[in-house]
Amino acid sequence: xxxxxxxxxxxxKGGEPHQTATGKPVLTTNQGLPVxxxxxxxxxxxxxxxxxxxxxxxxxxxxxxxxxxxxxxVHARGYAxxxxxxxxxxxxxxxxxxxxxxxxxxxPVFCRFSTVAGSQGSHDTARxxxxxxxxxxxxxGNYDLVGNNMPVFFIQDGIKFPDLIHSVKPAPDRAxxxxxxxxxxxxxxxxxxxxxxxxxxxxxxxxxIPRSFRMMEGFGVHTFRMINQKGESKFVKFxxxxxxxxxxLIWDEAVKIGGADPDFNRxxxxxxxxRGDYPEWELSVQAFTEEQANEFxxxxxxxxxxxxxxxxxxTPLGKMVLDRNVDNFFAETEQVAFCPSxxxxxxxxxxxxxxxxxxxSYLDTQLSRLGSPNFHQIPVNKPKCPFANFQRDGHMQxxxxxxxxxxxxxxxxxxxxxxxPKRGFHSHPSDEAGSKLRVRPESFADYYSQAxxxxxxxxxPEQRHIAAGFAFELGKCEEAKIRTRxxxxxQNVDASLADVVAESLGMKGQADDISPRVPVxxxxxxxxxxxxxKA
Ligand code: HEM
Numbered sequence: 022x023x024x025x026x027x028x029x030x031x032x033x034k035g036g037e038p039h040q041t042a043t044g045k046p047v048l049t050t051n052q053g054l055p056v057x058x059x060x061x062x063x064x065x066x067x068x069x070x071x072x073x074x075x076x077x078x079x080x081x082x083x084x085x086x087x088x089x090x091x092x093x094x095v096h097a098r099g100y101a102x103x104x105x106x107x108x109x110x111x112x113x114x115x116x117x118x119x120x121x122x123x124x125x126x127x128x129p130v131f132c133r134f135s136t137v138a139g140s141q142g143s144h145d146t147a148r149x150x151x152x153x154x155x156x157x158x159x160x161x162g163n164y165d166l167v168g169n170n171m172p173v174f175f176i177q178d179g180i181k182f183p184d185l186i187h188s189v190k191p192a193p194d195r196a197x198x199x200x201x202x203x204x205x206x207x208x209x210x211x212x213x214x215x216x217x218x219x220x221x222x223x224x225x226x227x228x229x230i231p232r233s234f235r236m237m238e239g240f241g242v243h244t245f246r247m248i249n250q251k252g253e254s255k256f257v258k259f260x261x262x263x264x265x266x267x268x269x270l271i272w273d274e275a276v277k278i279g280g281a282d283p284d285f286n287r288x289x290x291x292x293x294x295x296r297g298d299y300p301e302w303e304l305s306v307q308a309f310t311e312e313q314a315n316e317f318x319x320x321x322x323x324x325x326x327x328x329x330x331x332x333x334x335x336t337p338l339g340k341m342v343l344d345r346n347v348d349n350f351f352a353e354t355e356q357v358a359f360c361p362s363x364x365x366x367x368x369x370x371x372x373x374x375x376x377x378x379x380x381x382s383y384l385d386t387q388l389s390r391l392g393s394p395n396f397h398q399i400p401v402n403k404p405k406c407p408f409a410n411f412q413r414d415g416h417m418q419x420x421x422x423x424x425x426x427x428x429x430x431x432x433x434x435x436x437x438x439x440x441x442p443k444r445g446f447h448s449h450p451s452d453e454a455g456s457k458l459r460v461r462p463e464s465f466a467d468y469y470s471q472a473x474x475x476x477x478x479x480x481x482p483e484q485r486h487i488a489a490g491f492a493f494e495l496g497k498c499e500e501a502k503i504r505t506r507x508x509x510x511x512q513n514v515d516a517s518l519a520d521v522v523a524e525s526l527g528m529k530g531q532a533d534d535i536s537p538r539v540p541v542x543x544x545x546x547x548x549x550x551x552x553x554x555k556a
Contacts (some may be wrong), residue, residue, distance in 0.1 A: 024435060031424040037098055050077055051080060051084070052081055054077075056077060059077075059081075060205060062075055062078045063075035063077075063078065072290060080250070090391065090392065091265075091389065091390050092140060092390075093135075093184070093386075094140045094386055094390075095137050095138070096135040096137055096152045097135075097140050097143075098135060098136050098139050098140065098141050098142075098143050098145070098176050098355060099133045099134060099135030099136075100134055100135075100151065100234065100287035100291075101132060101133035101134070101347060101353065101354040102132060102134075102294055102343040102345060102346055102347065103131055103343065103344070103347070104129075104131075104299070104342050104344050104345065105127045105128065105130060105340055105341070105342055105344070105509075106120065106157055106340070107124065107339050107340055108120065108121050108122070108123065108124050108126070108338055109124060109338065109339050110124050111124060112338055113249060113250065114249060115249060115255060115257075115306075115308060115336075115529065116247040116248065116251045117366050118159070118161070118164065118247075118366065118367035119159060119161055119365075120157055120158055120160070120161075120164070120365075121338055121367070122340065122367075124339075126160075128157050128158065129157075129158045129340055129405060129441055130155050130156060130158070130347065131155070131156045131158075131353070131401060132154065132156075132341070132343055133152065133359065133503035134151055134152060134154075134226075134234040134237070134286070134290070134437070135151065135154070135201075136150075136151060136152075137149050137151075137152065137189075138186075138190060139451075142282035145278075145283060145284060146230060146270060146274075146275040146278050146283075146286070147279065148224065148230055148275070148494075149224075149229060150169050150171055150224065150229065151231060151234070152167075152168075152169055152170075152236060153170050153237065153240075153261060153500050154168065154359040155167075155168055155239075156357065156359060158404060159365055159406070161366055161444075162365050162404050162408070163363050163365075164363060164364060164368065165360055165363040167366060167379075167383075168239045168240050168259060169242060170228065170231065170240070171229075171240065171242075172223075172229055172258070172260075172327040173219050173325050173326065173327055174220055174242055174325060174375060175211065175214070175216075175217040175220045175221075176214065176324075176325075176375065177216050177323055177324060177325055177374065177375060177461065177465050178375060178378065178379015178461070179375050179376075179382070182375075184377060187206075187491060188206040188209070188210035189206075189207045194207060194333075196453045205498050205500050205503055208495060208498050208504075208507060209500070209503050212503055212506040212507045212510060213506075215468040215469075215510060215535070216468050217325070218510055218514060219326070219471045219475060220323050220325060220470040221371065221472070222472045222475045222514070224490075225486075225494070226475075226486065226487050226490070227270075227271070227481070227483060227486050228267075228269065228552065229490075230272065231267075231268070231269055231286070232268040232269055233265075233268065233289045233290070234287075234289070234290045234300070235265055235289065235290060235300035236263050236265050236267055236268040237263060237267065238257070238260065238261060238267050238516070239259075239262065240259065240261070241257075241259030242258075242324055242370040243370075243373045243376040244257070244314075244321040244322060244373055245257050245258075245369065245370060245371060245376075245532070246368070247306070247308065247367060247368060248366075248369060248449055249367070254311075254369075254451075254514075255308045255310055256310070256321060256371065257306040257307065257308050257309075258306060258307040259384050260304070260305045260308055261302040262302060263300065263302050264302065264303070265300065267552040268552070269435065271486065272489065272493070272537030291346055294344065294345065294346050295346065299342050299343060299344040300342070300343050301340055301341065302340070302342070302489045303339070303341075304337070304339050305327050305335035305336055305337045305338060306335070306338060306540050307333040307335060307336070308333070309321075309328070309333045317332070318467075319464070320464035321326045321371070321373075322371055322373045322374070322462075322465075323373070324375040325465075325471070326470065334403060351401075352400070352401065353401045356380070356399050356401055356402070357402060358383070358387040358391060358397075358398070358399075358402050359383065360383040360384055361376065361379045361380055361383060362379075362380045362384065365448070366444070366446050369448060369449045372453075392417070393415060393416035393417040394415045395415050395417050395419065395420075396417075397415065398417070398420060401425040403523055409438055411426075411429055434527060449493060466538045467537075467541070468509075468538075469513045469514055469537055469541040470542040473514050473515055473542075473543075473544055474515045476515050476518055477515065477544060478550040478551055479551050480551050480554060483552075484518070485553055486520055487518070488522055488525070489525075491507075491511065491518075491522045492522050492525035495507055495522065495526060496525070499526075504526060504528060504531075505532060505533045506533050508522065508523050508526075508528060508531065508533070508546045509532045509534060511532070513535060514541075515538050
């Protein structure tokens with residue numbers, strides 16, 4: 022499990038390394054030329070002008086000048102490790118995905134945790150959603166489960182994502198992060214999007230300040246499909262459960278640690294793996310039929326809703342262990358490209374409009390972030406099974422395909438690549454019909470019932486933390502109209518929560534009247550969602 026190499030970039034690759042008289046590998050230029058002096062620029066006389074001729078100095082500085090690539094537009098600050106996934110038993114009844122059908126198979130994985138809003142240099146303990154992205158290098162191609170540590174999301178449709186993110190990122194004029202100064206843009210946006218209420222309960226809860234990546238749950242969020250060899254399909258929701266249990270910081274700790282040790286979470290993961298204390302997660306699904314889905318009082322295509330485990334319990338599938346830190350942060354953690362559309366036969370999408378938006382966004386952004394359509398050739402992104410097609414050329418092409426044919430069908434060479442209808446990926450042939458519209462389904466209209474379910478499922482200390490979270494955040498809003506609007510939404514979630522927050526803000530009786538479009542359901546105060554109840 023230990024790191025493979027400490028050797029500098031490319032030393033000696035492709036032949037016998039140059040060696041110094043003392044047997045050390047020799048520093049070379051990018052052309053392999055041994056360097057005699059890496060300390061002094063070429064000059065005319067010891068105190069004279071520098072020479073443009075100094076190609077070694079120019080190569081070194083030019084490369085340095087181009088070291089940075091754009092950071093991710095979201096989830097810029099992340100930390101990752103390698104590991105492996107193994108199914109407990111065959112799940113062939115559920116899915117044709119081979120990494121889930123053979124308990125003997127160990128599938129290599131790469132897993133990156135992240136915060137969403139902060140830049141690369143922000144601190145680990147900010148109140149935020151955490152990304153939980155796993156790349157499975159399966160024998161049927163790479164499968165990416167690009168999830169978060171919360172089971173729901175702020176918005177129901179991908180077209181709103183740029184607005185959501187602009188509202189939390191630094192303001193265009195002053196460029197300080199909203200999260201540390203005026204909170205107005207974020208709270209303005211979410212208070213005008215009632216669908217965000219359920220996610221706001223999660224984000225104001227302790228879940229938004231995890232104590233450790235090793236103590237964090239993960240969720241696929243959307244409804245996906247699993248399809249078995251017979252073509253039978255079920256809907257699924259993905260869950261990761263940490264072996265260590267789910268634990269959080271409290272706000273005061275998060276603030277102090279954020280100042281004292283901005284690398285708190287990444288250091289914890291790195292150190293745990295270095296000392297052989299390998300973190301583990303269990304992967305489960307909630308699997309249900311389309312007929313069951315039609316009976317729920319919410320829409321499974323709405324990413325602001327979860328499926329209570331009382332209705333659909335978890336089916337454990339297997340275990341992931343992270344046991345190797347990266348050799349190089351940039352090459353692996355920065356250059357890794359996760360993408361929700363990386364699926365394998367046996368796993369497919371649903372019509373969730375947020376998921377469908379994501380299926381477009383990731384490849385598009387990675388083309389500009391990584392700068393080339395050949396970024397799948399970077400080792401961390403490369404499938405570990407054979408892959409080949411007739412795509413060719415482009416920036417940074419490193420493969421050397423041979424032969425004259427780069428098209429198919431072709432009849433010029435029988436040895437060339439062919440489609441495989443039997444083992445290849447087929448989209449699930451679901452029946453779809455309807456008018457072309459821009460309209461939100463009526464089944465997405467209940468914005469408050471699950472927010473209420475979440476709040477009332479919390480233990481008393483957790484409820485206090487949620488109220489304190491709202492009071493702190495809204496207390497940073499300069500515009501009173503945003504605060505009264507948010508208090509109006511909280512009234513619809515839970516009147517006692519709204520009262521505590523209003524009291525803390527000195528705004529009792531000042532909530533706007535926001536009428537829910539559909540009746541808010543009174544829900545059971547089951548503690549199923551409370552991390553403390555489970556721990
Ligand atoms: C990263 C877009 C919703 C989880 C990203 C990136 C983009 C993006 C552009 C940067 C990717 C890169 O540069 O490599 C979107 C859009 C969404 C959306 C348009 C809504 C339509 C979500 C949701 C989740 C999620 C709902 C969780 C289920 C992640 C994660 C990463 C990420 C974990 C970081 C991946 C990594 O570690 O590199 N997203 N996202 N996103 N997104 Fe989303």
